[in-house]
Amino acid sequence: MDDERGGSVRAAVEAADAADARLPVYDGGGLLRKAFPHHWSFFLGEIALYSLIVLVLTGVWLTFFFQPEMREVIYDGSYVPLRGIPMSAAFDSTLRISFDVRGGLLIRQVHHWAALVFVAAIGVHLMRIFFTGAFRRPREMNWVIGVTLLVLALAEGFAGYSLPDDLLSGTGLRIAQGIMLSLPVVGTYVSMFAFGAEFPGQDIVPRLYSLHILLLPGALIALVTVHLVLVFHLKHTHWRGPGRTGANAVGKPAFPQFTASSGGLFLMVFGVLTVLAGLVQINPVWVYGPYRPDVVSTGAQPDFYVGFLEGALRLVPPWETNLAGHTLMWNVLLPAVVLPGVLFLALYVYPFVEQRLTGEEWHENHLCDRPRERPVRTGLGAAGIVFYAVLLLAGGNDVLALSFRVSVNALTWIFRVALVVAPVLAFMVTRRLCHALLERERELLTEGVATGEVRQSVAGGYESDHRPVETFRPGMPRTPLSPPGRSPGRRTGRPFRTPRLPARRRR
Numbered sequence: 001m002d003d004e005r006g007g008s009v010r011a012a013v014e015a016a017d018a019a020d021a022r023l024p025v026y027d028g029g030g031l032l033r034k035a036f037p038h039h040w041s042f043f044l045g046e047i048a049l050y051s052l053i054v055l056v057l058t059g060v061w062l063t064f065f066f067q068p069e070m071r072e073v074i075y076d077g078s079y080v081p082l083r084g085i086p087m088s089a090a091f092d093s094t095l096r097i098s099f100d101v102r103g104g105l106l107i108r109q110v111h112h113w114a115a116l117v118f119v120a121a122i123g124v125h126l127m128r129i130f131f132t133g134a135f136r137r138p139r140e141m142n143w144v145i146g147v148t149l150l151v152l153a154l155a156e157g158f159a160g161y162s163l164p165d166d167l168l169s170g171t172g173l174r175i176a177q178g179i180m181l182s183l184p185v186v187g188t189y190v191s192m193f194a195f196g197a198e199f200p201g202q203d204i205v206p207r208l209y210s211l212h213i214l215l216l217p218g219a220l221i222a223l224v225t226v227h228l229v230l231v232f233h234l235k236h237t238h239w240r241g242p243g244r245t246g247a248n249a250v251g252k253p254a255f256p257q258f259t260a261s262s263g264g265l266f267l268m269v270f271g272v273l274t275v276l277a278g279l280v281q282i283n284p285v286w287v288y289g290p291y292r293p294d295v296v297s298t299g300a301q302p303d304f305y306v307g308f309l310e311g312a313l314r315l316v317p318p319w320e321t322n323l324a325g326h327t328l329m330w331n332v333l334l335p336a337v338v339l340p341g342v343l344f345l346a347l348y349v350y351p352f353v354e355q356r357l358t359g360e361e362w363h364e365n366h367l368c369d370r371p372r373e374r375p376v377r378t379g380l381g382a383a384g385i386v387f388y389a390v391l392l393l394a395g396g397n398d399v400l401a402l403s404f405r406v407s408v409n410a411l412t413w414i415f416r417v418a419l420v421v422a423p424v425l426a427f428m429v430t431r432r433l434c435h436a437l438l439e440r441e442r443e444l445l446t447e448g449v450a451t452g453e454v455r456q457s458v459a460g461g462y463e464s465d466h467r468p469v470e471t472f473r474p475g476m477p478r479t480p481l482s483p484p485g486r487s488p489g490r491r492t493g494r495p496f497r498t499p500r501l502p503a504r505r506r507r
Contacts, residue, residue: 036258037238037251039474041128046262048121049224050269051114056221058111059213065101067093068163068209070202079286087165087290090205094164094285109277115160116282117273119153119305126150126347130381133369134237135351136360142230145223147347152220154305159212161303164283165205170291171300173204175313182332200293239368239475246366301396311394312339315416370475372441375434382430383423390419444469445480 036042069089075082077092078099097104126146129135135143158176162169177199180191196203235249244250252258302310312335319330354377355361371378393400394415401408448466456462472478 034232034235034254035249035251036254037236037249038261039239041132042236043265044121044125044128046265047269048118048125049228050266051118051121051273052220052224053266054114054270054273055111055118056217058107058114059217061107062097062111063213065093065097065104066090066163066209068206070165070200070205082286082289085290088205090163090165091285091290094166098286106274106277109280109282110273111160112282113273113276113280115157116303116305117269119150119157122146122150122153123305127381127385130350131369131371131374131378132237133365133374133377136355136365137362138234138364139230139237140351142227142234143351144348145227145230147344149220149223149227151344152216152223156212156216156220157303157305159208159216162208163205163212164285165291166285167288167291167295168283168285168300170200170293171296172302172306173200173291174293175310178332179336182329182337184326184328184333200291235366237366237368240477241472241474244367246364249366301399304392307395308388308391309336309340309395311391311397311415312336314397315391315394315412315419368475372434372437375431375438378434379427379431383427386426387419387423390415390422394419441476442480445477 067089071089072086073089073092075085075087075092075095077083077096079095082095094108097108099105129143129146158172162173162176177191177195180194181187183190191199194204194207195201196207236251238244238249238251241250252261301307313332316331316335319334321328321330352361369377371381394412397411397415398408400406401411448468451465451467453465454462455465
């Protein structure tokens with residue numbers, strides 16, 4: 001019996017050696033024990049990943065029934081109000097998926113909801129990285145990859161949004177063509193290249209379809225893979241706490257604990273998206289009808305991820321300049337081309353600029369900052385969020401004016417002023433709150449927590465008793481942070497360490 005066991009063990013070892021000679025089997029075993037820190041904010045990136053998986057699964061299913069063609073057909077499907085109406089084959093196939101294919105409407109809505117959650121999860125995940133300083137060395141390239149993923153997700157969402165060729169998506173394409181035409185000198189050529197002819201042409205839907213199902217998903221999956229590889233290679237950031245340093249990672253092992261919790265999160269994401277698709281209607285294209293160049297959908301509102309562009313277009317006054325026989329449409333070029341370019345350029349370079357200003361460009365950082373510890377960075381982030389929110393609200397100024405019965409012109413001017421003033425106020429208020437929170441925390445760590453007991457001193461005065469802080473939130477330091485007037489605490493918010501005194505000479 002022992003000989004048989006020994007033979008089985010030797011056979012297993014030989015098989016493992018043979019496999020390791022061809023595949024990284026033993027190295028993979030070490031990866032299975034890799035520690036992943038546990039905190040709710042670290043799941044935001046996983047939500048984006050699992051939304052992408054749902055998008056791929058539902059998108060593959062939809063390709064079996066969708067026809068990316070602009071040829072005109074007469075609708076004769078199940079939706080009676082549109083029978084006999086001429087429309088493109090793309091819109092006709094979208095209606096058939098919704099009404100004639102079993103489960104088609106559910107899959108369409110799962111796909112659309114997953115797209116919204118995917119873009120939102122990437123944005124919130126980037127905000128978590130930004131506010132905690134997880135973009136610093138050695139993770140600058142992962143930040144660049146994350147911002148690129150956001151750009152590709154926006155392009156992928158717009159391409160998919162435009163495929164049904166309904167009145168709402170056609171209006172969006174018309175706006176996109178206007179943005180192309182605003183480009184100096186080359187605008188006409190870019191528009192003709194994209195649409196294949198004068199708007200709307202016959203080529204835009206097939207070309208968007210190729211981008212939507214092949215090129216952009218391939219780029220997204222490739223960058224997500226590189227992103228995950230870098231996370232494994234550089235190790236995950238974690239919050240300060242007992243036993244946690246910049247040289248280790250404290251958390252769940254990849255297998256089986258992290259794998260089980262992450263798999264459960266995937267099932268939750270899939271379930272929530274399915275429930276949303278089944279209960280909450282989204283993008284009812286049959287209500288809008290097929291696209292016609294001479295008709296615009298009333299109250300047309302884009303999805304949130306491009307709503308800020310719509311708002312920017314509505315806020316800029318009608319500025320134009322005639323130069324050497326060319327008309328520069330500043331009211332389109334500035335909000336739709338220059339503004340997004342500046343915003344994303346700022347996101348790309350921010351990690352390098354901040355580290356240069358704070359002197360941290362040569363130091364590796366593996367511990368997360370709490371937002372209050374970096375008042376300037378947190379203030380800038382709050383200002384950016386308010387800036388985006390004002391533009392998003394401005395994108396629906398007509399709907400807001402109708403709902404609240406106010407002048408659309410007055411509302412436009414309110415948003416113009418708010419776009420300049422509100423981010424500055426948000427920066428100042430947020431920075432002040434961060435300093436106040438740090439000061440309060442410094443008092444707690446220095447003096448302790450008030451017990452509520454009051455005693456009378458020998459001199460006749462009254463004093464309140466304090467006890468040391470016993471409970472600490474994630475990332476909260478055990479020693480006071482640097483006072484506001486001392487460097488580098490005033491500049492970066494890093495914990496101030498008292499210089500070590502020289503040891504006494506032994507006698």
